[in-house]
Amino acid sequence: MSxxxxxxxxxCIVLLFIYVPLAFALGLSTLAYMLIQGAPLTIIPQQLYSxxxxxxxMALPLFILAGNLMNTGGITRRIINMxxxxxxxxxxxxxLVNVIASMFFAGVSGSxxxxxxxxxxxxxxxMKKEGYGSxxxxxxxxxxxxxxxxxxxxxxxxxxxxxxxxxxxxxxIAGIIPxxxxxxxxxxxxxxxxxxxxxxRSGDFSWAKVWAAFKESWLxxxxxxxxxxxxxxxxxxxxxxxxxxxxxxxxxxxFCYKELKVSDLKKIFLDSVKTTASIMIIISFSMLLxxxxxxxxxxxxxxxxxxxxxxxxxxxxxxxxALLIVAGCFLHGTALQLIIVPMLLPVVTKMGxxxxxxxxxxxxxxxxxxxxxxxxxxxxxxxxLSGDDMLEVTKENLPFILxxxxxxxxxxxxxxxxxxxxxxxxx
Amino acid sequence: MLKKFTTGVNKVIDLFCILVxxxxxxxxxxxxxxxxxxxxxxxxxxxxxxxxxxxxxFIGSYLAFRDKKHMRISLLxxxxxxxxxxxxxxxxxxxxxxMNVFIFIYGLNFVQAxxxxxxxxxxxxxxxxxxxxxxxxxxxxxxLLTDTVNLIKGKESLDxxx
Numbered sequence: 001m002s003x004x005x006x007x008x009x010x011x012c013i014v015l016l017f018i019y020v021p022l023a024f025a026l027g028l029s030t031l032a033y034m035l036i037q038g039a040p041l042t043i044i045p046q047q048l049y050s051x052x053x054x055x056x057x058m059a060l061p062l063f064i065l066a067g068n069l070m071n072t073g074g075i076t077r078r079i080i081n082m083x084x085x086x087x088x089x090x091x092x093x094x095x096l097v098n099v100i101a102s103m104f105f106a107g108v109s110g111s112x113x114x115x116x117x118x119x120x121x122x123x124x125x126x127m128k129k130e131g132y133g134s135x136x137x138x139x140x141x142x143x144x145x146x147x148x149x150x151x152x153x154x155x156x157x158x159x160x161x162x163x164x165x166x167x168x169x170x171x172x173i174a175g176i177i178p179x180x181x182x183x184x185x186x187x188x189x190x191x192x193x194x195x196x197x198x199x200x201r202s203g204d205f206s207w208a209k210v211w212a213a214f215k216e217s218w219l220x221x222x223x224x225x226x227x228x229x230x231x232x233x234x235x236x237x238x239x240x241x242x243x244x245x246x247x248x249x250x251x252x253x254x255f256c257y258k259e260l261k262v263s264d265l266k267k268i269f270l271d272s273v274k275t276t277a278s279i280m281i282i283i284s285f286s287m288l289l290x291x292x293x294x295x296x297x298x299x300x301x302x303x304x305x306x307x308x309x310x311x312x313x314x315x316x317x318x319x320x321x322a323l324l325i326v327a328g329c330f331l332h333g334t335a336l337q338l339i340i341v342p343m344l345l346p347v348v349t350k351m352g353x354x355x356x357x358x359x360x361x362x363x364x365x366x367x368x369x370x371x372x373x374x375x376x377x378x379x380x381x382x383x384x385l386s387g388d389d390m391l392e393v394t395k396e397n398l399p400f401i402l403x404x405x406x407x408x409x410x411x412x413x414x415x416x417x418x419x420x421x422x423x424x425x426x427x
Numbered sequence: 428m429l430k431k432f433t434t435g436v437n438k439v440i441d442l443f444c445i446l447v448x449x450x451x452x453x454x455x456x457x458x459x460x461x462x463x464x465x466x467x468x469x470x471x472x473x474x475x476x477x478x479x480x481x482x483x484x485f486i487g488s489y490l491a492f493r494d495k496k497h498m499r500i501s502l503l504x505x506x507x508x509x510x511x512x513x514x515x516x517x518x519x520x521x522x523x524x525x526m527n528v529f530i531f532i533y534g535l536n537f538v539q540a541x542x543x544x545x546x547x548x549x550x551x552x553x554x555x556x557x558x559x560x561x562x563x564x565x566x567x568x569x570x571l572l573t574d575t576v577n578l579i580k581g582k583e584s585l586d587x588x589x
Binding site: 021023065236239282332334374 | 486492501502536
């Protein structure tokens with residue numbers, strides 16, 4: 001290891017731990033590296049721009065905006081009512097409602113944390129009131145919210161498309177089966193625990209109720225179908241579909257549901273800009289860091305190391321998943337995808353792993369990372385909402401995290417779960 | 428006086444970012460409409476789209492910083508006393524100002540290299556677009572410096588991120 005590289009890594013880690021914003025920790029450590037190496041500093045603006053100058057990445061702000069527009073009180077209520085009509089009558093009804101609502105919400109928004117916050121705010125107090133354990137309620141909410149990044153649209157998929165060049169449309173379609181699968185496994189787990197602990201049912205089932213809830217909510221529920229339809233029929237690119245989703249969310253919210261007021265828009269727009277910018281600035285600075293790492297041939301060194309351990313693609317994927325899951329305990333998903341994943345891409349290519357399959361492995365690892373302490377965004381939001389200790393929630397969350405691990409293993413060993421739909425619809 | 432000025436600047440930036448976002452949506456929707464419905468693709472939409480991305484990244488990140496929305500790792504930080512937290516924030520802020528000075532100087536160099544060059548479709552001067560980075564660096568630095576003064580006076584919140 002050269003002196004420059006050591007300085008780069010050490011300053012980066014130290015800066016992160018002394019609470020410097022992630023983007024600037026990347027920037028400052030690369031700056032230190034450049035000064036030591038005597039690199040031309042004009043590279044700074046060049047690399048910063050190269051992160052932002054990307055039409056494909058525009059899907060990111062647009063899906064974030066569409067999600068925020070859809071994420072109003074009215075739509076959350078409608079989605080919960082729809083789920084209640086479908087599964088509320090089963091034992092552990094509200095736990096199942098939590099999972100189903102997350103699946104519906106997943107088609108509306110592209111991030112897990114948005115789902116957690118809005119569904120959790122309603123469902124966690126509701127579940128506690130009906131006698132569910134507080135940590136259990138928080139755990140179901142946290143883990144089911146990860147479905148949000150597996151079922152399209154998905155912010156991590158857009159990021160992965162930027163990093164790896166894999167088609168975002170193909171990833172969106174590939175996510176459908178694993179997303180539904182996670183939901184089903186989680187419902188089985190929630191049902192089993194609910195029966196054991198004698199958690200209550202909520203209401204009776206009737207087709208009339210389902211129909212009434214459907215009439216109220218279908219405008220929100222068809223959004224994922226519109227998104228997928230436009231992409232599969234080649235009408236629009238993911239970026240363009242994201243723009244269409246914004247217009248759709250505006251029309252539904254303002255004119256059909258009449259829940260969205262012009263006075264709300266200012267806050268929604270500004271919040272979306274802030275969320276986007278806080279990700280985009282990390283992208284820009286990670287381009288700068290990536291330049292330094294590739295100058296030091298770090299990706300090649302990692303490739304040689306991993307290939308030295310195994311050349312088998314299955315073992316390779318297991319190893320990489322383990323690496324990403326451990327790193328995901330300490331890093332936010334965005335950082336994981338922008339810093340760690342690019343360094344692993346060469347080895348993935350060398351092992352002959354299907355890029356689409358690997359994309360889904362990454363998305364699943366990011367999802368698991370949202371659940372694991374000490375740094376897990378979904379876990380953090382729900383434990384704050386329920387007022388429980390993160391570790392208490394994690395204990396209840398373990399069976400649900402298992403659903404994510406099972407799906408991850410399926411994606412690795414039975415790749416048809418992710419490749420079938422894209423090969424039918426994207427040809 | 429200074430306070431009035433800051434509020435004014437912040438309002439202008441809020442409005443600018445909202446307009447940028449509206450423009451982004453319009454451009455993308457127009458692009459699909461012209462290509463798919465009118466079968467008469469527009470060339471300039473992608474160009475403007477990328478400009479809105481640059482504006483949102485570099486000016487928007489100031490907004491996110493102003494409202495404490497940037498990702499930080501609070502694992503160690505949260506276990507520290509108030510005094511240590513304050514000193515860490517001051518050190519971090521000073522380092523970020525240093526970074527911004529570099530970004531400003533070399534960002535400006537970059538802008539100069541593009542003086543007189545216009546965007547291919549609409550002829551928008553590229554120096555305006557690339558000027559977003561030095562402008563962003565100035566905004567960040569101003570906010571960082573005032574925050575630091577307030578931190579030392581004990582007037583600034585110690586919780587700064589997500």
